[in-house]
Amino acid sequence: MNKNTFDQSSVDPDLENVTELKPNQVFVFGSNIVGNHAGGAARQAKQWGAQDGIGVGMAGQTYAIPTMSGEEVLVHYYKEFLSFAKLNLVARKDLEFLLTPIGTGIAGYTLEDIKKLGIGDHLPSNVTKIGKWD
Numbered sequence: 001m002n003k004n005t006f007d008q009s010s011v012d013p014d015l016e017n018v019t020e021l022k023p024n025q026v027f028v029f030g031s032n033i034v035g036n037h038a039g040g041a042a043r044q045a046k047q048w049g050a051q052d053g054i055g056v057g058m059a060g061q062t063y064a065i066p067t068m069s070g071e072e073v074l075v076h077y078y079k080e081f082l083s084f085a086k087l088n089l090v091a092r093k094d095l096e097f098l099l100t101p102i103g104t105g106i107a108g109y110t111l112e113d114i115k116k117l118g119i120g121d122h123l124p125s126n127v128t129k130i131g132k133w134d
Contacts, residue, residue, distance in 0.1 A: 022096075028100060035053045063097065074119075078119055120133060
């Protein structure tokens with residue numbers, strides 16, 4: 001995996017067009033585990049409640065998935081997110097999780113890399129992919 005290909009000017013333009021969320025929507029983004037939301041979708045998520053220091057899980061209308069600590073950690077927290085989303089099919093039927101192409105920004109994974117890890121596959125009905133997934 002090429003970890004040095006991120007160019008700040010190449011932030012996904014589809015995500016830049018996301019400027020507001022409905023009250024039932026949750027913006028799901030890639031983070032570092034310590035919750036330093038300084039760039040890419042993580043910085044964007046701050047407008048919906050992502051908090052510095054929270055690198056995993058819900059904060060406001062956001063859900064952070066650590067993407068910068070290696071594949072094993074990424075897959076673990078992605079599966080944890082899927083479990084959370086599935087639980088909310090019953091607990092909060094109104095919630096819609098908007099899954100960005102996590103890991104493809106500052107973390108340096110290619111879309112092909114994350115697809116090989118199974119990210120974006122077999123999503124529950126309350127998870128919608130946003131941004132560039134192809």
